[in-house]
Amino acid sequence: MSRSRSRRGGRRGAHGAGHEDGERWLLTYADMITLLMALFMVLFSISSVNISKYKTLQKALHAAFSGDILPGGKAIAQPGSTANSSHAPSAADVQSIVPLTSHSADQSTPASHATASASQAQQEQSNFEHLKHQLDAYAARHGFAKDVNTTVQPRGLVIRVLTDRLLFPSGSATLIPQAQPLLGEIASLVNIDRTHPVAVEGNTDDVPIHGGAFPSNWELSTARASMVVRFLIAKGVFPRRLSASGYADLRPISSNASSLGRARNRRVEIVLQRLYGSSSATQSSAGASESTSSGPEGP
Secondary structure, three states, X not given: OHHHHXXXXXXXXXXXXXXXXXXXXXXXXXXXXXXXXXXXHHHHHHHOOOHHHHHHHHHHHXXXXXXXXXXXXXXXXXXXXXXXXXXXXXXXXXXXXXXXXXXXXXXXXXXHHHHHHHHHHHHHHHHHHHHHHHHHHHHHHOOOOOOEEEEEEOOEEEEEEEHHHHOOOOOOOOOOOOHHHHHHHHHHHHOOOOOOOEEEEEEOOOOOOOOOOOOOHHHHHHHHHHHHHHHHHHOOOOHHHEEEEEOOOOOOOOOOOOHHHHHHHOEEEEEEEOOOOOOOOOOEOOOOOOOOOOOOOOO
């Protein structure tokens, strides 16, 4: 009796174990369904992209992988030296990474240089106008308005001084005492910025020189310009800024047919030269009248 019972129990246990093994596929099926659901959820989340957050991420990645962080990034476009390098394409289209940050000052664009140059030229023009007004006021106070003329020209601030009454005797390159106050004022104005070059130019009329210390108007005009340069140096103008040149009678501003025209041609011009171009410069008139000095004398 006990043996029959044990046999029935054994059959029942074997049948139960087989039933459990047959339903084990349900666990695998449930796992697969769960994974598919997770996959579809991921796909759905990817399809609904937040554009603003995506652009923010894009900018952050560009900023992180550009500039000083990865210098020489173009090297990645070159084929490597691995065993598969022979199969690499001859030309790879690799998009360069453009940094979002601005370049440093030494890599500024031509537009920024043009803007800075225009600003400097405008400031220079304003400074020239200010110096012109100061010198005009000085000449008016001391009665030099007829013999001192200032203009702002494309080449710079031009201070024109007639020589007969203010600078030199006829045919001489020695400064008269009346020249020192005027040239001293000019030297103080020239020294305000201490940067612009200063060109001193001597000019004469067309009357030839006969005898005396100078064989021709060339030597006389150059000696007069050099004498003014020496005076400016003595008043503290830096020598490297100065230059002297003589043009004899080749640059007349009036006709040499009259004594009045010849007197206006006998002059020294002190030019405070521009540093920042001349395209935007405007030539202004100083309104000085013609000199009344006259006479049959030469330069």
